[in-house]
Amino acid sequence: MPPTDDSKSKKRLVFDASLIVRVHTWLAYTAFASALCIGCLLHYKKIVKNGVAGYPQEWFPSVSATIGDWYPERNIFQVLIALTAGPRFALVTLLYYLQRSQDSSLPTVVFISGLIRTISCGGWVYITSSDDHDVHDVLMITYIVCDLPWMLGGIVCTQNTDVRRKRRMIATGFFASIAPLIYFFVQHKVHRVPGAYTRYAFFEWALIILDVLYDSVAEQDLREADLQISLGPSLHSGARIEPMVTSEPKMVSTSAETLKEKPLVPPPPPLLFDLSALAQHMPILSFVSDLYLSYIFWSLFTSLIPTLFYFSVWELGIAGQELALLATLSPAFLAVPSVLSWVRSRGGSSALQLLSLSGLAAYALSSPLHRFFVVTFANIIAVMGQVVIWAGLTDGNSVGYQSIITALGLMTSSLSKHVNHSNNPVWPLINESSGGYNKTGLVIAVLALCELSGRPVEQSSSEASKDAKKGNTDSDNTAKEHWLVGALPLGSLVFSLHSLLSDPSTLIVWSWTGYENSAPRGPMPHLHGSITLIAQSLGLFIAFTMLSLSPTSINYLSHPVWFIFGLASSYIMLQGRDWIGYLGGLGVAVFTMAVIPIVFQRAALTSLTAQTYSMAFLVYCLLVLASVWTVAYAFVPGGPFLRERTDLVVLAQMACLSLAFQWPGAVPRTLAIEVPVRLRNYARTTLALICVVALFVSQYRRPSISPVPYKSGPRIFNAGIWTVHFGMDNTGRDSQRLIRNVVRDLELDIIGLLETDLHRVVYGNRDLTRVIVEELGYYVDLGPGPNFHTWGAALLSKFPIISSKHHLLPSPRGELAPAIEAVLDVFGTEVTVVVSHNGQEEDPLDRELQSRELARIMAAAHPRPVIFLGYVVTKPHAKEPAPYEIMVRDGQVHDIDKDDQDRWCEYIFYRNLYRTAYARVSRGIVTDTELQIGQFALPKHGFGVVNETEEARYLRAFKEELPQRHWFPMAYYGDQSKGGVNGHYYHVFGTPLYYKIPKDAVL
Structure with missing residues (x-):
């Protein structure tokens, strides 16, 4: 009780502790409301605009854009929110004083989470997304995570039934808003849907309103506990928090009798039924x-x-x-x-x-x-x-x-x-x-x-x-x-x-x-x-x-x-x-x-x-x-x-x-x-x-028969190259079966898959080739393993692999580039297939050295037929030291279609074969990269290509001019809006490109 000395009591300032909560509530709401009103008045179209769309598709601003991007609303908000810090820390401390218990550490957990929550709030308020997006997001996520113990723990620690009910209702609304918030954020960020960010903003503002509202309920808690704060000289210097009514004790009894009557950990009932x-x-x-x-x-x-x-x-x-x-x-x-x-x-x-x-x-x-x-x-x-x-x-x-x-x-x-x-x-x-x-x-x-x-x-x-x-x-x-x-x-x-x-x-x-x-x-x-x-x-x-x-x-x-x-x-x-x-x-x-x-x-x-x-x-x-x-x-x-x-x-x-x-x-x-x-x-x-x-x-997995090519009669086969993004499709799921379906439908006898080294904890220690090998019947070479530090390359073939060699291409500066050099038995003829994944655009020296090594490998295989299936960061016809000219000239190979100027990373080169078709297939949801495929005819055993002039190689044709066995599947005709198969269709040209076989070719 306060001292009875009138002189001292006059010098002391005494007020209800619930007033601190009221000040906190009004300051917080005023800070956000002022930023929203001033922002809409002065910079409306600027704060509703985002990276996807602007007004009128987006017409309501997000919290981040409102409080963090423009003067003067940003500065007014930061001043007001700074004034909120003192009452906020006091609120956390007062609730701990009210809820603390000798036989439970939960109030302590709530108190600590409240402190962390308050500090992280200051972080995402003063470090906005435009200042440092990552730091802002980390602090915001920390704040939301701390809301879990703060709200749920606060509900458990609340003794007043009416206050507990209010907190439970507000917390339910708060956490229920998180799911649609995330949904519309993904619609905006990933799917880039115009207007999604406005819907996201509604739920973001709802979280702010409910968050402050939850804390405001503490006003009733402190008022009914009749807590008062006195400032000034007293028996002990400093501020004192005094309960004026003690008829409802807040401390939990820990007597021996209570412990006997109420066990610390009551045995739980069975979850569903007793076994x-x-x-x-x-x-x-x-x-x-x-x-x-x-x-x-x-x-x-x-x-x-x-x-x-x-x-x-x-x-x-x-x-x-x-x-x-x-x-x-x-x-x-x-x-x-x-x-x-x-x-x-x-x-x-x-x-x-x-x-x-x-x-x-x-x-x-x-x-x-x-x-x-x-x-x-x-x-x-x-x-x-x-x-x-x-x-x-x-x-x-x-x-x-x-x-x-x-x-x-x-x-x-x-x-x-x-x-x-x-x-x-x-x-x-x-x-x-x-x-x-x-x-x-x-x-x-x-x-x-x-x-x-x-x-x-x-x-x-x-x-x-x-x-x-x-x-x-x-x-x-x-x-x-x-x-x-x-x-x-x-x-x-x-x-x-x-x-x-x-x-x-x-x-x-x-x-x-x-x-x-x-x-x-x-x-x-x-x-x-x-x-x-x-x-x-x-x-x-x-x-x-x-x-x-x-x-x-x-x-x-x-x-x-x-x-x-x-x-x-x-x-x-x-x-x-x-x-x-x-x-x-x-x-x-x-x-x-x-x-x-x-x-x-x-x-x-x-x-x-x-x-x-x-x-x-x-x-x-x-x-x-x-x-x-x-x-x-x-x-x-x-x-x-x-x-x-x-x-x-x-x-x-x-x-x-x-x-x-x-x-x-x-x-x-x-x-x-x-x-x-x-x-x-x-x-x-x-x-x-x-x-x-x-x-x-x-x-059971051991094949009972050897793999056979899709077209075992004529000496033609299909080959493809695909960067499959570590076996995860665009929805974050395993893509083995999606890849299998495309490979099966396009009847690919040889395919190079890149970004396939999944035997690491980050990719789940998986084998991307397993479904294709076991269900479609292929020989497989997995390429360099995890201890060779590459992103991986794999070769799948319907033809027997006679021999293969793994290469780590020169990479003095950037990431290591893997390559597979394999000799296949294609209809009784040895054909060299090279699959590789070169380095990125940031390291031109690496790309040059890697290209020279690949060109050396292909040239060394002469006069054997060669197919190159790889990821090469270069523009078509780019001059040395760019990879294109080095590989085509020094590797003694031909581009599958020199007139295709739209490529950047995937290329198919060949030598001593007749190229009869070429297509680019859209990625669907499998990966972020298209699939390129080519069809080749192999000269009869003992014969070579009789005419390799450019004119002979570019005798373009309609598919109707070729036997039907040369056609790529008709089901993949279409576009983004209709046709195709599961989002895959012939794109860029809208159709496969077909080429006539020279008349004097011996097949």
């Missing part, structure tokens, strides 16, 4: 549920980076969405005791896993941006819940049990990709038309969660098992591990599993070098991927064997000798080629899977769960970025330092992982990992099933 009785009689059901939920985690986890890097690929640089990688750092939230307590409870764990399923359901969203937001949110939830499980903090689960389940979940995910053409069937970037089984996956996941929620808690039967579950060890070694010793190996392990073992063919393409004597030099991805899964099974079986001897026998795998085996295998994988390199990769698979229990246990031994697992995933993030930087160095800051240095990335992996081993001279540390016998039996059975299914799939 506990069934689980008691069928323990295998619990194992299967845990295994499937682990599979779902890995599916979500491995889908995050391909989802976010879709935007980087289209920008060819940093797009901003890369910040979503930090979603994996969500274990930092576990530093809040109340959050950790809730997450480790049965109800909390089940709730998080249920929320994470939103990432699987994101497949139903058509917009890549919408899927990106949902998948990012799902990974925040999934990773935070998973690390608590990994740490053995949930009921009835030991660290040893979870390490085995996690390993099996990864292998199940890898097997599902092996079965499903290298795509995980429940990924959100896959749908039914691209090979997804999303609905089935979701239904099974819900059933597994039902089993988990109704499962009885298993109690440990001995003190030793309790110690193992908690991460303790023997008597002399009960001290906790330093959290860095647990974090660094775990981060490296997660990256190793993701980058090398999340798809069974990744290790194969690391060593792939092509063909020799009509046979592949090494293993084939679609045929030998099962061997990788067998090697992984062997590694996990070794861990089982050790665990079967005794809980401490696993320590044999922490001996330096085992680490040396892993290090030597990594070196062979990195430096070896063909079967030798693959054997090194198999050694890495065995080594990595065997140490999973050790690494998990060391991480669980630390007492700082949040620090340990946050650091682990920070290490994972850094290794991911480093692995991307090795090839994307031309587009990222600091890229040249990691250019082509995959060896440094592997070395960093092994260095971090080495901390999990017991080195001479170090303090002895004996790990005790107890795994139930029942689990070991189930796991062995699961491994056996994985191996059997993998071998069956490989045998």
Whole structure:
């Protein structure tokens, strides 16, 4: 109560705390309203205009344009919003004073989010989109993200029923406005629809109004609490906040009686129905549920980076969405005791896993941006819940049990990709038309969660098992591990599993070098991927064997000798080629899977769960970025330092992982990992099933007959070149089947695909050629692998590949350029086909050197017929040092049509063949680049081209003048508005170009 001394009370200023909220509300609304009114009066047409359209299509300004672009509205707004800062900080502090509780940390979380929210508001207000678009967007996204705990947490912490109801209604309106906001932004930004930005602006202003309105409700909260602020001299100097009415206490009682009556974590009801009785009689059901939920985690986890890097690929640089990688750092939230307590409870764990399923359901969203937001949110939830499980903090689960389940979940995910053409069937970037089984996956996941929620808690039967579950060890070694010793190996392990073992063919393409004597030099991805899964099974079986001897026998795998085996295998994988390199990769698979229990246990031994697992995933993030930087160095800051240095990335992996081993001279540390016998039996059975299914799939995929050309009678064939943008179509989904349809319809016997090196975490460790090879029947050469640091090139052929050679074209400054030089058996005649992807426009020296090397390769094949299918950044007929003249002149080849002046990057050259047709096919939604195709007639065996004069080569014809077998498909005639097939049609000329065959040609 205030002091009763009249002299002092007269000198003190006392006012209701609710007045601060009112001042904040009026200042905020006045700031935005003044900017809108002044802007419309002075610069109306300027602030409604955007990069797509202006007035009258766009007729209402966005918030950003209103407050950030023009004088004087920008300056008036910034002055008023600056005056709002003081009341805003006071509002946040007053609400914390009102809501704080001794038995809950949630008010603290709300308070911290309120502070971050306020600071980020100042950031996007004073750094406008015209100042720095990326910084403005990051701060704006931070503000919106902080609105989640601020609003939702504030609702939970509100005790006044009427105030809680108002906050709930406003928050519902706020979050409901976000979906249409994103939709119209995509319509404006991606589809460039005139008028969409005006509709976007309505929802943007709605967010502002609702945001301020939500904070204004605090006025009623503070007024009914009768809080007053007194300024001036008192018993204690400074400002005081005094509750004048104490009949309704705000502090929550924490007496022993209250704790007994109300448990801290009440047991949750089953999600749908109780399966506990069934689980008691069928323990295998619990194992299967845990295994499937682990599979779902890995599916979500491995889908995050391909989802976010879709935007980087289209920008060819940093797009901003890369910040979503930090979603994996969500274990930092576990530093809040109340959050950790809730997450480790049965109800909390089940709730998080249920929320994470939103990432699987994101497949139903058509917009890549919408899927990106949902998948990012799902990974925040999934990773935070998973690390608590990994740490053995949930009921009835030991660290040893979870390490085995996690390993099996990864292998199940890898097997599902092996079965499903290298795509995980429940990924959100896959749908039914691209090979997804999303609905089935979701239904099974819900059933597994039902089993988990109704499962009885298993109690440990001995003190030793309790110690193992908690991460303790023997008597002399009960001290906790330093959290860095647990974090660094775990981060490296997660990256190793993701980058090398999340798809069974990744290790194969690391060593792939092509063909020799009509046979592949090494293993084939679609045929030998099962061997990788067998090697992984062997590694996990070794861990089982050790665990079967005794809980401490696993320590044999922490001996330096085992680490040396892993290090030597990594070196062979990195430096070896063909079967030798693959054997090194198999050694890495065995080594990595065997140490999973050790690494998990060391991480669980630390007492700082949040620090340990946050650091682990920070290490994972850094290794991911480093692995991307090795090839994307031309587009990222600091890229040249990691250019082509995959060896440094592997070395960093092994260095971090080495901390999990017991080195001479170090303090002895004996790990005790107890795994139930029942689990070991189930796991062995699961491994056996994985191996059997993998071998069956490989045998099933093995072609029963050799590929045959589409027109096996006449000596004619079709060839094409297509830059397929990393196997993601314009909607962010896998494009294998879309590519397959076009290749099949156009009857392409030979096709070069560019930007195909997808065996990286950023592209999902996929194989773009799998569907075409397995369903249409082609020989395939994948080109240089991930350890050669190119964007990739692939050759698909209906004709046998006699031999092939991979080239890294000279690239002293820019990105590395891959090339495939292959000799094909075309109707009994050897034909050289060259597929390449040259460097970008920014590096003219690279392009010149690369062109000279390609010209040398083609000239060296003389007099053998040659077809060049490639991406060459040049204009037609550009003089030296531009690539065009160098390649045509020095390579001794002809342009497929010299009169086509509209090309820029894709070219087809040929020699010692008759070119009979040429067409350019629009891209549809598959990629950002058209498909170019040509038809060639091969002279009869033993004969050559009889007339190569320009006049003979350009005897143009109508298709009716040629036999029908020379015609390209009629279905692809049309234009953008009608005709064609799925958006593909003959464009530029509106028709294929046809050429007569000289009369004296011998075919």
